[in-house]
Amino acid sequence: MHMQVEETTVEPVRLFRINTGSCNGCDVELAVTSAVTEFDVEQLGCRYTEDATEADVLLITGPLTVKARDEVLRLYAETPRDRITVAVGVCPVSGGVFRDSYAVDGPIERYLPVDVNVPGCPPRPQALLAGIGEALQIRQARRAGVEPVGRADGKGQEGDNFPARCRLSFDASVCVDCRMCRHVCAAGAIRFQEVEGGVRLTLWHNSCVFCGLCSHYCPTGALSVTGDWRLDHPAADAFAQVERGDIPYAPCSGCGEPIVPAAPQLLHTAFRRPTPEIDKLTALCPACRQVMSIGAPGR
Ligand code: SF4
Ligand code: SF4
Structure with a gap:
């Protein structure tokens, strides 16, 4: 006897993208996640949609320009209330290199809640997939009625094929407090402050564009670029994504x-x-x- 097997289909998670005035760098990287098999979001069970009303995950690029703000908020209001919002790149996260511009009104968190930050300028496709994966976990946890837990270590994969433009590492023991790194950092990601018994260097990864200039100009090798690309993290950890060290007097x-x-x-x-x-x-x-x-x- 022939039995009819009913096919069950799992609905894909729909990703909707809003560009709030970006240079398109992050958008080009996002295009990779639909055009290049190795990084295709389909492997995570997702697909892109053009319809804001069916967005399960909202991907936001750009520093939120004054000109785009009202349209962005109108589109955001169209998305379902339970969508997960991912800030893609340093611009929506912190304003990046545009943050002091008169034409910019970001960061985006000023206007709407963000669930996941994926810093980078632009973030690499690996980081984008990791960030979308993080969003899916948050979505699953919320649907199950539990509080989502962020990744414990915040670490990515060392030693992959593209070591440039990744997390910075700081060795305070060889720093001479010359502050050349702060001078060359166009993103304003490095800060110094006096602390008890020394000086503290703080490098904020949510602003860093991974140009590597600080590492290049550091005369002692105190700052170095690592092969750790994974910087996506729950937005609540925004101020934990720092590299910090105290230079003793x-x-x-x-x-x-x-x-x-x-x-x-x-x-x-x-x-x-x-x-x-x-x-x-x-x-x-x-x-x-x-x-x-x-x-x-x-x-
Ligand atoms: S990290 Fe390097 S460039 Fe920055 S203050 Fe220290 S020695 Fe100077
Ligand atoms: S790599 Fe260094 S100089 Fe470049 S943005 Fe990051 S902290 Fe600034």
């Missing part, structure tokens, strides 16, 4: 004033083979160094 060997001594890496770059005299200079503050080198002022 040591007393000047002449007057006792607190200073950040020159790291051996810097001496090696500057002098190749530092002499004992040069070594002595590194433990002195600028004023004592001047006295040791050319004598006391006014003499």
